[in-house]
Amino acid sequence: MSDTLLEIENLETHYGKIHALRSISFSVREGQIVTLLGANGAGKSTTLKAISGLIRSTSGSIRYLGEDITRKPAHEIVQMGLIHVPEGRKIFKGMTITENLELGSFTLDDDAERKRRMDHVFDIFPVLHERKSRDSAFLSGGEQQMLAIGRSMMTNPKLLLLDEPSMGLAPFLVQQIMKIVLRLNKEGVTILLVEQNAKVALKLADHGYVLETGKIVIRGSARTLQQDESIVKAYLGEQ
Amino acid sequence: MSIQDILLQQLANGLILGSFYALVALGYTMVYGIIKLLNFAHGDLYMLGSFVGFVILSILSPYIGNSWAGILCSMVLSMIAVGLFGVLIQRIAYVPMLSAPRLSILITALAVSMVLYNGVMAFTDGQYLAFKTDLGFEGLEFGNVFITYTQMILVGASIILMIVLYLFVHKTLYGKAMRAIAIDQDACRLMGINVNKIIALTFFIGTSLAAAAGIMAGTYYGSIHFFMGFVIGLKAFTAAVIGGIGSIPGAMLGGLLLGLLESFGTQIPFIGTEWKDVFSFGILILLLVFKPTGILGKTEIERM
Numbered sequence: 001m002s003d004t005l006l007e008i009e010n011l012e013t014h015y016g017k018i019h020a021l022r023s024i025s026f027s028v029r030e031g032q033i034v035t036l037l038g039a040n041g042a043g044k045s046t047t048l049k050a051i052s053g054l055i056r057s058t059s060g061s062i063r064y065l066g067e068d069i070t071r072k073p074a075h076e077i078v079q080m081g082l083i084h085v086p087e088g089r090k091i092f093k094g095m096t097i098t099e100n101l102e103l104g105s106f107t108l109d110d111d112a113e114r115k116r117r118m119d120h121v122f123d124i125f126p127v128l129h130e131r132k133s134r135d136s137a138f139l140s141g142g143e144q145q146m147l148a149i150g151r152s153m154m155t156n157p158k159l160l161l162l163d164e165p166s167m168g169l170a171p172f173l174v175q176q177i178m179k180i181v182l183r184l185n186k187e188g189v190t191i192l193l194v195e196q197n198a199k200v201a202l203k204l205a206d207h208g209y210v211l212e213t214g215k216i217v218i219r220g221s222a223r224t225l226q227q228d229e230s231i232v233k234a235y236l237g238e239q
Numbered sequence: 240m241s242i243q244d245i246l247l248q249q250l251a252n253g254l255i256l257g258s259f260y261a262l263v264a265l266g267y268t269m270v271y272g273i274i275k276l277l278n279f280a281h282g283d284l285y286m287l288g289s290f291v292g293f294v295i296l297s298i299l300s301p302y303i304g305n306s307w308a309g310i311l312c313s314m315v316l317s318m319i320a321v322g323l324f325g326v327l328i329q330r331i332a333y334v335p336m337l338s339a340p341r342l343s344i345l346i347t348a349l350a351v352s353m354v355l356y357n358g359v360m361a362f363t364d365g366q367y368l369a370f371k372t373d374l375g376f377e378g379l380e381f382g383n384v385f386i387t388y389t390q391m392i393l394v395g396a397s398i399i400l401m402i403v404l405y406l407f408v409h410k411t412l413y414g415k416a417m418r419a420i421a422i423d424q425d426a427c428r429l430m431g432i433n434v435n436k437i438i439a440l441t442f443f444i445g446t447s448l449a450a451a452a453g454i455m456a457g458t459y460y461g462s463i464h465f466f467m468g469f470v471i472g473l474k475a476f477t478a479a480v481i482g483g484i485g486s487i488p489g490a491m492l493g494g495l496l497l498g499l500l501e502s503f504g505t506q507i508p509f510i511g512t513e514w515k516d517v518f519s520f521g522i523l524i525l526l527l528v529f530k531p532t533g534i535l536g537k538t539e540i541e542r543m
Protein backbone atom coordinates (compact mmCIF):
# COMPACT_ATOMS: atom_id res chain seq x y z
CA MET A 1 0.00 0.00 0.00
CA SER A 2 1.39 3.41 -0.94
CA ASP A 3 0.90 6.44 1.31
CA THR A 4 -1.79 9.03 0.94
CA LEU A 5 -0.17 12.17 -0.40
CA LEU A 6 -3.18 14.46 -0.63
CA GLU A 7 -6.38 14.21 1.31
CA ILE A 8 -9.36 16.51 0.80
CA GLU A 9 -12.16 16.40 3.32
CA ASN A 10 -15.57 18.10 3.12
CA LEU A 11 -14.17 21.03 1.18
CA GLU A 12 -16.56 23.95 0.63
CA THR A 13 -15.76 26.94 -1.56
CA HIS A 14 -17.71 30.08 -2.39
CA TYR A 15 -17.26 32.91 -4.85
CA GLY A 16 -19.38 35.53 -3.11
CA LYS A 17 -22.82 33.95 -3.17
CA ILE A 18 -21.89 31.25 -5.69
CA HIS A 19 -21.43 27.93 -3.95
CA ALA A 20 -18.73 26.41 -6.16
CA LEU A 21 -17.66 23.30 -4.20
CA ARG A 22 -20.08 21.35 -2.03
CA SER A 23 -18.46 19.11 0.52
CA ILE A 24 -15.87 17.51 -1.69
CA SER A 25 -13.78 14.63 -0.35
CA PHE A 26 -11.18 12.59 -2.19
CA SER A 27 -7.59 11.52 -1.88
CA VAL A 28 -4.52 10.96 -4.02
CA ARG A 29 -1.96 8.31 -3.19
CA GLU A 30 1.72 8.66 -3.82
CA GLY A 31 2.75 7.59 -7.32
CA GLN A 32 -0.77 7.62 -8.75
CA ILE A 33 -2.37 9.48 -11.61
CA VAL A 34 -5.80 10.63 -10.48
CA THR A 35 -8.17 12.41 -12.79
CA LEU A 36 -10.92 14.87 -12.01
CA LEU A 37 -13.56 14.98 -14.74
CA GLY A 38 -16.63 17.08 -15.36
CA ALA A 39 -18.38 19.46 -17.72
CA ASN A 40 -17.84 23.23 -17.97
CA GLY A 41 -18.44 24.99 -14.69
CA ALA A 42 -18.47 21.78 -12.63
CA GLY A 43 -15.83 23.12 -10.25
CA LYS A 44 -12.67 21.35 -11.45
CA SER A 45 -10.46 24.41 -11.64
CA THR A 46 -11.87 25.68 -8.36
CA THR A 47 -10.79 22.45 -6.69
CA LEU A 48 -7.23 22.85 -7.95
CA LYS A 49 -7.11 26.52 -6.96
CA ALA A 50 -8.27 25.65 -3.48
CA ILE A 51 -5.55 22.99 -3.15
CA SER A 52 -2.74 25.24 -4.39
CA GLY A 53 -3.86 28.12 -2.20
CA LEU A 54 -4.91 30.54 -4.94
CA ILE A 55 -8.34 30.77 -3.34
CA ARG A 56 -9.42 30.34 0.26
CA SER A 57 -11.94 27.64 1.06
CA THR A 58 -14.88 28.34 3.34
CA SER A 59 -14.58 25.12 5.31
CA GLY A 60 -13.19 21.62 5.17
CA SER A 61 -9.57 20.57 5.11
CA ILE A 62 -6.75 19.87 2.70
CA ARG A 63 -3.91 17.70 4.00
CA TYR A 64 -0.73 17.23 2.03
CA LEU A 65 2.21 15.14 3.22
CA GLY A 66 0.36 14.80 6.49
CA GLU A 67 0.24 18.57 7.03
CA ASP A 68 -2.88 20.74 7.03
CA ILE A 69 -2.31 23.25 4.21
CA THR A 70 -5.86 24.63 4.03
CA ARG A 71 -4.78 28.10 5.19
CA LYS A 72 -1.20 28.12 3.89
CA PRO A 73 -0.31 30.87 1.37
CA ALA A 74 0.22 29.67 -2.21
CA HIS A 75 3.93 30.50 -2.34
CA GLU A 76 4.63 28.38 0.74
CA ILE A 77 2.71 25.42 -0.62
CA VAL A 78 4.96 25.48 -3.70
CA GLN A 79 7.98 24.96 -1.47
CA MET A 80 6.47 21.66 -0.33
CA GLY A 81 6.63 20.32 -3.87
CA LEU A 82 2.96 20.77 -4.72
CA ILE A 83 2.79 22.55 -8.07
CA HIS A 84 -0.27 23.74 -9.95
CA VAL A 85 -0.15 24.23 -13.73
CA PRO A 86 -3.18 26.47 -14.19
CA GLU A 87 -5.86 26.54 -16.83
CA GLY A 88 -4.84 28.68 -19.81
CA ARG A 89 -1.14 28.03 -19.05
CA LYS A 90 -0.44 31.50 -17.65
CA ILE A 91 3.08 31.64 -19.02
CA PHE A 92 4.91 34.98 -18.71
CA LYS A 93 4.37 36.45 -22.16
CA GLY A 94 6.91 39.13 -22.92
CA MET A 95 9.65 37.12 -21.22
CA THR A 96 11.87 34.54 -22.89
CA ILE A 97 11.49 30.79 -22.50
CA THR A 98 14.66 30.61 -20.41
CA GLU A 99 13.34 33.36 -18.13
CA ASN A 100 10.03 31.54 -17.73
CA LEU A 101 11.88 28.40 -16.71
CA GLU A 102 14.16 30.29 -14.33
CA LEU A 103 11.13 31.73 -12.58
CA GLY A 104 9.90 28.18 -12.13
CA SER A 105 12.95 27.62 -9.96
CA PHE A 106 12.49 30.86 -8.03
CA THR A 107 12.68 29.15 -4.65
CA LEU A 108 15.95 27.41 -5.52
CA ASP A 109 19.29 28.93 -4.47
CA ASP A 110 21.59 26.44 -6.15
CA ASP A 111 22.55 27.56 -9.69
CA ALA A 112 24.10 24.22 -10.64
CA GLU A 113 20.88 22.44 -9.70
CA ARG A 114 18.90 25.03 -11.67
CA LYS A 115 20.96 24.25 -14.74
CA ARG A 116 20.53 20.51 -14.21
CA ARG A 117 16.75 20.87 -14.03
CA MET A 118 16.66 23.12 -17.07
CA ASP A 119 18.67 20.58 -19.06
CA HIS A 120 16.17 17.94 -18.00
CA VAL A 121 13.28 20.10 -19.23
CA PHE A 122 15.08 20.74 -22.52
CA ASP A 123 15.69 17.02 -22.82
CA ILE A 124 11.97 16.33 -22.55
CA PHE A 125 10.96 19.31 -24.70
CA PRO A 126 13.65 19.82 -27.37
CA VAL A 127 11.42 22.38 -29.09
CA LEU A 128 11.77 24.68 -26.08
CA HIS A 129 15.54 24.40 -26.29
CA GLU A 130 15.52 25.50 -29.92
CA ARG A 131 13.55 28.62 -29.03
CA LYS A 132 14.99 29.29 -25.59
CA SER A 133 15.89 32.96 -26.13
CA ARG A 134 12.65 33.85 -27.84
CA ASP A 135 9.70 35.71 -26.36
CA SER A 136 7.28 33.07 -25.07
CA ALA A 137 4.35 35.10 -26.45
CA PHE A 138 5.20 33.77 -29.91
CA LEU A 139 4.92 30.08 -29.02
CA SER A 140 2.09 27.99 -30.41
CA GLY A 141 -0.59 26.68 -28.08
CA GLY A 142 1.08 23.29 -27.76
CA GLU A 143 4.48 24.81 -27.12
CA GLN A 144 2.98 27.09 -24.49
CA GLN A 145 1.56 24.06 -22.72
CA MET A 146 4.97 22.40 -22.88
CA LEU A 147 6.52 25.53 -21.40
CA ALA A 148 3.92 25.59 -18.61
CA ILE A 149 4.66 21.97 -17.74
CA GLY A 150 8.41 22.50 -18.11
CA ARG A 151 8.24 25.54 -15.83
CA SER A 152 6.46 23.50 -13.18
CA MET A 153 9.14 20.80 -13.43
CA MET A 154 11.76 23.39 -12.52
CA THR A 155 10.31 23.31 -9.01
CA ASN A 156 11.03 19.59 -8.76
CA PRO A 157 7.43 18.65 -7.96
CA LYS A 158 6.21 15.74 -5.88
CA LEU A 159 2.57 16.39 -6.76
CA LEU A 160 1.57 18.08 -10.00
CA LEU A 161 -1.91 19.54 -10.50
CA LEU A 162 -2.59 19.83 -14.23
CA ASP A 163 -5.63 21.84 -15.34
CA GLU A 164 -6.83 20.78 -18.81
CA PRO A 165 -3.43 20.42 -20.47
CA SER A 166 -5.13 19.18 -23.63
CA MET A 167 -7.30 22.26 -24.02
CA GLY A 168 -7.27 23.63 -27.55
CA LEU A 169 -4.65 21.21 -28.86
CA ALA A 170 -4.76 19.05 -31.99
CA PRO A 171 -5.18 15.32 -31.27
CA PHE A 172 -1.58 14.37 -31.98
CA LEU A 173 -0.38 17.10 -29.61
CA VAL A 174 -2.78 15.82 -26.96
CA GLN A 175 -1.17 12.41 -27.33
CA GLN A 176 2.27 13.96 -27.00
CA ILE A 177 1.33 15.87 -23.83
CA MET A 178 -0.22 12.74 -22.31
CA LYS A 179 2.94 10.77 -23.05
CA ILE A 180 4.89 13.37 -21.14
CA VAL A 181 2.47 13.18 -18.24
CA LEU A 182 3.07 9.41 -18.16
CA ARG A 183 6.81 9.91 -18.32
CA LEU A 184 6.75 12.34 -15.40
CA ASN A 185 4.67 9.86 -13.44
CA LYS A 186 7.23 7.14 -14.18
CA GLU A 187 9.92 9.50 -12.89
CA GLY A 188 8.08 9.56 -9.59
CA VAL A 189 5.74 12.55 -9.83
CA THR A 190 2.21 12.03 -8.53
CA ILE A 191 -0.40 13.60 -10.78
CA LEU A 192 -3.84 15.10 -10.31
CA LEU A 193 -5.15 15.66 -13.82
CA VAL A 194 -8.21 17.79 -14.56
CA GLU A 195 -9.74 17.07 -17.94
CA GLN A 196 -12.85 17.42 -20.02
CA ASN A 197 -11.42 14.94 -22.43
CA ALA A 198 -12.46 11.90 -20.36
CA LYS A 199 -11.35 9.20 -22.78
CA VAL A 200 -7.80 10.49 -22.90
CA ALA A 201 -7.58 11.07 -19.16
CA LEU A 202 -9.00 7.70 -18.13
CA LYS A 203 -6.47 5.94 -20.33
CA LEU A 204 -3.65 7.25 -18.13
CA ALA A 205 -5.29 7.40 -14.77
CA ASP A 206 -5.48 4.94 -11.89
CA HIS A 207 -8.50 6.58 -10.33
CA GLY A 208 -11.15 9.01 -11.46
CA TYR A 209 -13.70 11.33 -9.90
CA VAL A 210 -16.57 12.99 -11.70
CA LEU A 211 -17.69 16.44 -10.56
CA GLU A 212 -21.10 17.89 -11.27
CA THR A 213 -22.10 21.38 -10.08
CA GLY A 214 -19.60 21.29 -7.27
CA LYS A 215 -20.26 17.77 -6.03
CA ILE A 216 -18.47 14.50 -6.62
CA VAL A 217 -21.09 12.26 -8.16
CA ILE A 218 -19.02 9.28 -9.29
CA ARG A 219 -15.78 7.80 -8.04
CA GLY A 220 -13.93 4.66 -8.97
CA SER A 221 -10.96 3.08 -10.66
CA ALA A 222 -10.23 4.36 -14.12
CA ARG A 223 -10.96 0.93 -15.50
CA THR A 224 -14.53 0.79 -14.17
CA LEU A 225 -15.24 4.36 -15.25
CA GLN A 226 -13.90 3.56 -18.71
CA GLN A 227 -16.04 0.49 -19.11
CA ASP A 228 -19.26 2.08 -17.94
CA GLU A 229 -20.57 3.45 -21.22
CA SER A 230 -23.53 5.13 -19.60
CA ILE A 231 -21.29 7.10 -17.26
CA VAL A 232 -19.13 8.26 -20.10
CA LYS A 233 -22.18 9.33 -22.08
CA ALA A 234 -24.10 10.98 -19.28
CA TYR A 235 -21.37 12.92 -17.54
CA LEU A 236 -18.56 13.34 -19.94
CA GLY A 237 -20.21 13.74 -23.30
CA GLU A 238 -18.88 12.28 -26.50
CA GLN A 239 -15.30 13.35 -27.01
CA MET B 240 28.35 82.13 -28.91
CA SER B 241 28.10 80.02 -31.99
CA ILE B 242 25.21 77.71 -32.76
CA GLN B 243 27.41 74.77 -31.78
CA ASP B 244 28.15 76.28 -28.40
CA ILE B 245 24.47 76.86 -27.75
CA LEU B 246 23.61 73.32 -28.73
CA LEU B 247 26.34 71.88 -26.52
CA GLN B 248 25.28 74.05 -23.59
CA GLN B 249 21.66 72.97 -23.97
CA LEU B 250 22.70 69.36 -24.35
CA ALA B 251 24.48 69.54 -20.99
CA ASN B 252 21.52 71.27 -19.32
CA GLY B 253 19.06 68.89 -20.91
CA LEU B 254 20.98 65.82 -19.80
CA ILE B 255 21.06 66.97 -16.18
CA LEU B 256 17.39 67.88 -16.09
CA GLY B 257 16.60 64.72 -18.03
CA SER B 258 18.44 62.45 -15.64
CA PHE B 259 16.50 63.87 -12.69
CA TYR B 260 13.27 63.32 -14.59
CA ALA B 261 14.34 59.81 -15.57
CA LEU B 262 15.21 58.76 -12.02
CA VAL B 263 11.85 59.97 -10.73
CA ALA B 264 9.97 58.57 -13.73
CA LEU B 265 11.45 55.12 -13.04
CA GLY B 266 9.66 54.86 -9.69
CA TYR B 267 6.41 56.02 -11.25
CA THR B 268 6.61 53.47 -14.00
CA MET B 269 7.77 50.56 -11.83
CA VAL B 270 4.95 51.00 -9.32
CA TYR B 271 2.43 51.45 -12.10
CA GLY B 272 3.73 48.39 -13.91
CA ILE B 273 3.38 46.18 -10.89
CA ILE B 274 0.12 47.28 -9.22
CA LYS B 275 -1.36 49.74 -11.74
CA LEU B 276 -1.19 52.56 -9.21
CA LEU B 277 -0.30 56.11 -10.23
CA ASN B 278 1.57 57.02 -7.08
CA PHE B 279 0.96 60.77 -6.97
CA ALA B 280 3.03 60.96 -3.79
CA HIS B 281 6.11 59.98 -5.74
CA GLY B 282 7.26 63.57 -6.38
CA ASP B 283 6.97 64.26 -2.67
CA LEU B 284 9.21 61.30 -1.92
CA TYR B 285 11.80 62.96 -4.15
CA MET B 286 11.37 66.09 -2.04
CA LEU B 287 11.61 64.05 1.16
CA GLY B 288 14.77 62.39 -0.18
CA SER B 289 16.48 65.74 -0.53
CA PHE B 290 15.40 66.88 2.96
CA VAL B 291 16.52 63.65 4.60
CA GLY B 292 19.78 63.88 2.66
CA PHE B 293 20.14 67.47 3.86
CA VAL B 294 19.69 66.44 7.51
CA ILE B 295 22.09 63.51 7.21
CA LEU B 296 24.67 65.67 5.47
CA SER B 297 24.50 68.29 8.22
CA ILE B 298 25.09 65.56 10.79
CA LEU B 299 27.93 63.94 8.86
CA SER B 300 29.74 66.99 7.50
CA PRO B 301 31.74 67.74 10.70
CA TYR B 302 33.33 64.31 10.26
CA ILE B 303 33.66 63.80 6.55
CA GLY B 304 33.01 67.26 5.15
CA ASN B 305 30.37 68.19 2.64
CA SER B 306 32.17 67.41 -0.54
CA TRP B 307 31.64 64.26 -2.62
CA ALA B 308 32.37 61.82 0.22
CA GLY B 309 29.76 63.44 2.44
CA ILE B 310 27.25 63.75 -0.39
CA LEU B 311 27.70 60.13 -1.41
CA CYS B 312 27.25 58.86 2.17
CA SER B 313 24.17 60.96 2.78
CA MET B 314 22.77 59.97 -0.59
CA VAL B 315 23.09 56.27 0.18
CA LEU B 316 21.67 56.65 3.68
CA SER B 317 18.80 58.82 2.47
CA MET B 318 18.03 56.34 -0.32
CA ILE B 319 17.75 53.56 2.27
CA ALA B 320 15.73 55.59 4.78
CA VAL B 321 13.32 57.08 2.27
CA GLY B 322 13.10 53.76 0.43
CA LEU B 323 11.96 52.07 3.63
CA PHE B 324 9.55 54.93 4.21
CA GLY B 325 8.11 54.27 0.74
CA VAL B 326 7.53 50.64 1.73
CA LEU B 327 5.84 51.81 4.94
CA ILE B 328 3.49 54.09 2.97
CA GLN B 329 2.66 51.19 0.68
CA ARG B 330 1.88 48.92 3.65
CA ILE B 331 -0.19 51.47 5.58
CA ALA B 332 -1.93 53.42 2.85
CA TYR B 333 -2.00 51.33 -0.33
CA VAL B 334 -2.22 47.65 0.60
CA PRO B 335 -5.61 48.04 2.34
CA MET B 336 -6.92 49.84 -0.77
CA LEU B 337 -5.85 47.28 -3.35
CA SER B 338 -9.21 45.56 -3.49
CA ALA B 339 -11.16 48.86 -3.41
CA PRO B 340 -12.23 50.62 -6.61
CA ARG B 341 -9.34 52.12 -8.60
CA LEU B 342 -10.40 55.70 -7.83
CA SER B 343 -10.09 55.22 -4.06
CA ILE B 344 -6.44 54.31 -4.19
CA LEU B 345 -5.73 57.23 -6.50
CA ILE B 346 -7.29 59.60 -3.98
CA THR B 347 -5.30 57.90 -1.22
CA ALA B 348 -2.14 58.67 -3.19
CA LEU B 349 -3.15 62.33 -3.47
CA ALA B 350 -3.78 62.39 0.27
CA VAL B 351 -0.37 60.87 0.99
CA SER B 352 1.18 63.54 -1.20
CA MET B 353 -0.53 66.31 0.75
CA VAL B 354 0.44 64.82 4.10
CA LEU B 355 4.07 64.69 2.98
CA TYR B 356 4.47 68.19 1.62
CA ASN B 357 2.37 69.82 4.28
CA GLY B 358 4.34 67.92 6.91
CA VAL B 359 7.65 69.16 5.50
CA MET B 360 6.19 72.66 5.13
CA ALA B 361 5.25 72.71 8.81
CA PHE B 362 8.72 71.49 9.81
CA THR B 363 10.54 74.06 7.71
CA ASP B 364 8.08 76.96 8.06
CA GLY B 365 7.78 76.87 4.31
CA GLN B 366 11.31 78.29 3.96
CA TYR B 367 13.94 77.51 1.37
CA LEU B 368 16.90 75.72 2.93
CA ALA B 369 20.39 76.20 1.55
CA PHE B 370 21.86 72.83 0.55
CA LYS B 371 25.49 73.73 1.30
CA THR B 372 28.26 71.77 -0.34
CA ASP B 373 31.89 72.57 -1.19
CA LEU B 374 32.01 71.19 -4.64
CA GLY B 375 33.69 74.19 -6.19
CA PHE B 376 33.21 75.38 -9.71
CA GLU B 377 35.99 73.64 -11.58
CA GLY B 378 35.21 72.05 -14.82
CA LEU B 379 36.18 71.61 -18.42
CA GLU B 380 35.92 74.04 -21.25
CA PHE B 381 34.58 72.90 -24.59
CA GLY B 382 35.04 75.84 -26.93
CA ASN B 383 33.10 78.60 -25.25
CA VAL B 384 31.06 76.24 -23.17
CA PHE B 385 32.02 75.49 -19.62
CA ILE B 386 30.75 72.31 -17.97
CA THR B 387 31.46 71.77 -14.29
CA TYR B 388 32.67 68.50 -12.84
CA THR B 389 29.57 68.56 -10.65
CA GLN B 390 27.37 68.48 -13.72
CA MET B 391 29.35 65.63 -15.22
CA ILE B 392 29.37 63.62 -12.02
CA LEU B 393 25.62 64.04 -11.50
CA VAL B 394 24.82 62.86 -15.01
CA GLY B 395 27.32 60.02 -14.61
CA ALA B 396 25.83 58.96 -11.29
CA SER B 397 22.31 58.90 -12.73
CA ILE B 398 23.47 56.82 -15.64
CA ILE B 399 25.21 54.39 -13.27
CA LEU B 400 22.04 54.06 -11.18
CA MET B 401 20.02 53.36 -14.30
CA ILE B 402 22.47 50.75 -15.55
CA VAL B 403 22.44 49.03 -12.16
CA LEU B 404 18.65 49.03 -12.17
CA TYR B 405 18.55 47.65 -15.70
CA LEU B 406 20.96 44.85 -14.81
CA PHE B 407 19.01 44.07 -11.65
CA VAL B 408 15.71 43.81 -13.48
CA HIS B 409 17.06 41.72 -16.35
CA LYS B 410 19.80 39.59 -14.81
CA THR B 411 18.66 38.67 -11.30
CA LEU B 412 15.88 36.33 -10.28
CA TYR B 413 14.28 39.00 -8.08
CA GLY B 414 14.31 41.42 -10.98
CA LYS B 415 12.73 38.84 -13.25
CA ALA B 416 10.10 38.15 -10.60
CA MET B 417 9.34 41.87 -10.58
CA ARG B 418 8.69 41.83 -14.33
CA ALA B 419 6.69 38.62 -14.03
CA ILE B 420 4.39 40.10 -11.38
CA ALA B 421 3.52 42.89 -13.79
CA ILE B 422 2.41 40.15 -16.22
CA ASP B 423 0.52 37.71 -13.98
CA GLN B 424 0.42 37.75 -10.18
CA ASP B 425 -1.34 34.43 -9.73
CA ALA B 426 1.16 32.64 -11.94
CA CYS B 427 3.93 34.14 -9.79
CA ARG B 428 2.35 32.80 -6.62
CA LEU B 429 2.30 29.37 -8.25
CA MET B 430 6.06 29.66 -8.80
CA GLY B 431 6.59 30.14 -5.06
CA ILE B 432 7.09 33.89 -5.37
CA ASN B 433 5.97 35.91 -2.36
CA VAL B 434 4.17 38.60 -4.34
CA ASN B 435 3.80 41.05 -1.44
CA LYS B 436 7.51 40.93 -0.78
CA ILE B 437 8.35 41.71 -4.39
CA ILE B 438 5.85 44.58 -4.47
CA ALA B 439 7.49 46.00 -1.33
CA LEU B 440 10.89 45.64 -3.00
CA THR B 441 9.58 47.54 -6.02
CA PHE B 442 8.42 50.41 -3.81
CA PHE B 443 11.78 50.40 -2.07
CA ILE B 444 13.76 50.65 -5.29
CA GLY B 445 11.43 53.17 -6.93
CA THR B 446 11.38 55.41 -3.88
CA SER B 447 15.11 55.28 -3.30
CA LEU B 448 15.77 56.31 -6.91
CA ALA B 449 13.52 59.34 -6.37
CA ALA B 450 15.41 60.11 -3.15
CA ALA B 451 18.70 59.91 -5.04
CA ALA B 452 17.38 62.38 -7.60
CA GLY B 453 16.23 64.65 -4.76
CA ILE B 454 19.70 64.86 -3.27
CA MET B 455 21.30 65.38 -6.64
CA ALA B 456 18.87 68.21 -7.29
CA GLY B 457 19.71 69.74 -3.90
CA THR B 458 23.41 69.50 -4.74
CA TYR B 459 22.89 70.98 -8.17
CA TYR B 460 20.51 73.86 -7.41
CA GLY B 461 21.89 74.58 -3.92
CA SER B 462 18.52 74.98 -2.23
CA ILE B 463 15.54 72.83 -1.34
CA HIS B 464 11.91 73.58 -0.63
CA PHE B 465 8.84 71.61 0.48
CA PHE B 466 7.09 72.15 -2.83
CA MET B 467 10.00 71.09 -5.07
CA GLY B 468 8.42 67.66 -5.65
CA PHE B 469 5.23 68.94 -7.19
CA VAL B 470 6.36 70.06 -10.62
CA ILE B 471 8.96 67.33 -10.98
CA GLY B 472 6.29 64.78 -10.06
CA LEU B 473 4.16 66.01 -12.94
CA LYS B 474 7.14 66.12 -15.28
CA ALA B 475 8.28 62.64 -14.31
CA PHE B 476 4.78 61.33 -14.82
CA THR B 477 4.83 62.96 -18.24
CA ALA B 478 8.19 61.37 -18.96
CA ALA B 479 6.90 57.95 -17.93
CA VAL B 480 3.90 58.34 -20.23
CA ILE B 481 6.07 59.56 -23.11
CA GLY B 482 8.28 56.50 -22.75
CA GLY B 483 5.31 54.16 -22.30
CA ILE B 484 4.10 53.77 -18.73
CA GLY B 485 5.13 50.47 -17.18
CA SER B 486 8.29 50.27 -19.29
CA ILE B 487 11.59 50.77 -17.46
CA PRO B 488 13.69 51.65 -20.53
CA GLY B 489 10.73 53.84 -21.55
CA ALA B 490 11.01 55.88 -18.35
CA MET B 491 14.74 56.40 -18.88
CA LEU B 492 14.22 57.43 -22.48
CA GLY B 493 11.16 59.57 -21.71
CA GLY B 494 12.97 61.38 -18.91
CA LEU B 495 16.04 62.20 -20.97
CA LEU B 496 13.89 63.19 -23.93
CA LEU B 497 11.73 65.52 -21.86
CA GLY B 498 14.81 67.13 -20.30
CA LEU B 499 16.37 67.69 -23.72
CA LEU B 500 13.11 68.96 -25.20
CA GLU B 501 12.76 71.49 -22.42
CA SER B 502 16.27 72.81 -22.68
CA PHE B 503 16.32 72.96 -26.46
CA GLY B 504 12.79 74.37 -26.39
CA THR B 505 14.10 77.50 -24.70
CA GLN B 506 16.31 78.15 -27.73
CA ILE B 507 13.64 78.13 -30.40
CA PRO B 508 13.08 81.70 -31.68
CA PHE B 509 10.07 83.44 -30.08
CA ILE B 510 9.79 80.66 -27.47
CA GLY B 511 11.48 81.89 -24.33
CA THR B 512 12.17 80.12 -21.08
CA GLU B 513 8.72 80.96 -19.77
CA TRP B 514 7.22 78.92 -22.60
CA LYS B 515 9.22 75.77 -22.01
CA ASP B 516 6.48 73.93 -20.11
CA VAL B 517 3.92 74.85 -22.74
CA PHE B 518 6.31 73.46 -25.31
CA SER B 519 7.04 70.16 -23.55
CA PHE B 520 3.46 69.46 -22.48
CA GLY B 521 2.37 70.35 -26.02
CA ILE B 522 4.69 67.59 -27.25
CA LEU B 523 3.08 65.23 -24.73
CA ILE B 524 -0.39 65.97 -26.09
CA LEU B 525 0.80 65.43 -29.67
CA LEU B 526 2.49 62.17 -28.73
CA LEU B 527 -0.60 60.88 -26.98
CA VAL B 528 -2.69 61.69 -30.03
CA PHE B 529 -0.42 59.79 -32.39
CA LYS B 530 0.96 57.05 -30.12
CA PRO B 531 -1.22 56.67 -27.03
CA THR B 532 0.91 53.87 -25.57
CA GLY B 533 4.10 55.97 -25.51
CA ILE B 534 7.34 55.33 -27.34
CA LEU B 535 8.19 51.92 -25.87
CA GLY B 536 4.79 51.04 -24.43
CA LYS B 537 3.00 47.96 -25.62
CA THR B 538 -0.68 47.64 -26.18
CA GLU B 539 -2.15 45.68 -23.31
CA ILE B 540 -2.29 41.99 -24.12
CA GLU B 541 -5.73 40.63 -23.33
CA ARG B 542 -5.51 37.83 -20.81
CA MET B 543 -6.99 34.49 -21.68
Ligand SMILES: Nc1ncnc2c1ncn2[C@@H]1O[C@H](COP(=O)(O)OP(=O)(O)OP(=O)(O)O)[C@@H](O)[C@H]1O
Nearest residue numbers: 015018020038039040041042043044045046047196
Ligand atom coordinates in the same frame (compact mmCIF):
# COMPACT_ATOMS: atom_id res chain seq x y z
N1 LIG C 1 -13.64 34.05 -10.07
C1 LIG C 1 -14.90 33.58 -10.06
N2 LIG C 1 -15.89 34.38 -9.60
C2 LIG C 1 -17.17 33.92 -9.55
N3 LIG C 1 -17.55 32.70 -9.93
C3 LIG C 1 -16.60 31.86 -10.39
C4 LIG C 1 -15.23 32.27 -10.48
N4 LIG C 1 -14.52 31.24 -10.98
C5 LIG C 1 -15.40 30.24 -11.19
N5 LIG C 1 -16.65 30.60 -10.84
C6 LIG C 1 -17.87 29.77 -10.90
O1 LIG C 1 -17.63 28.61 -10.13
C7 LIG C 1 -18.12 27.47 -10.81
C8 LIG C 1 -17.01 26.47 -11.02
O2 LIG C 1 -16.06 27.01 -11.91
P1 LIG C 1 -14.73 26.26 -12.35
O3 LIG C 1 -13.87 27.24 -13.06
O4 LIG C 1 -14.15 25.57 -11.18
O5 LIG C 1 -15.28 25.19 -13.37
P2 LIG C 1 -14.50 24.13 -14.25
O6 LIG C 1 -15.00 22.80 -13.89
O7 LIG C 1 -13.04 24.34 -14.17
O8 LIG C 1 -14.99 24.52 -15.70
P3 LIG C 1 -14.21 24.53 -17.12
O9 LIG C 1 -14.19 23.14 -17.61
O10 LIG C 1 -15.04 25.41 -17.97
O11 LIG C 1 -12.86 25.08 -16.88
C9 LIG C 1 -18.76 27.97 -12.09
O12 LIG C 1 -20.12 28.11 -11.87
C10 LIG C 1 -18.12 29.30 -12.30
O13 LIG C 1 -18.99 30.18 -12.99
Ligand SMILES: [Mg+2]
Nearest residue numbers: 044045046087
Ligand atom coordinates in the same frame (compact mmCIF):
# COMPACT_ATOMS: atom_id res chain seq x y z
MG1 LIG D 1 -11.61 24.93 -15.44
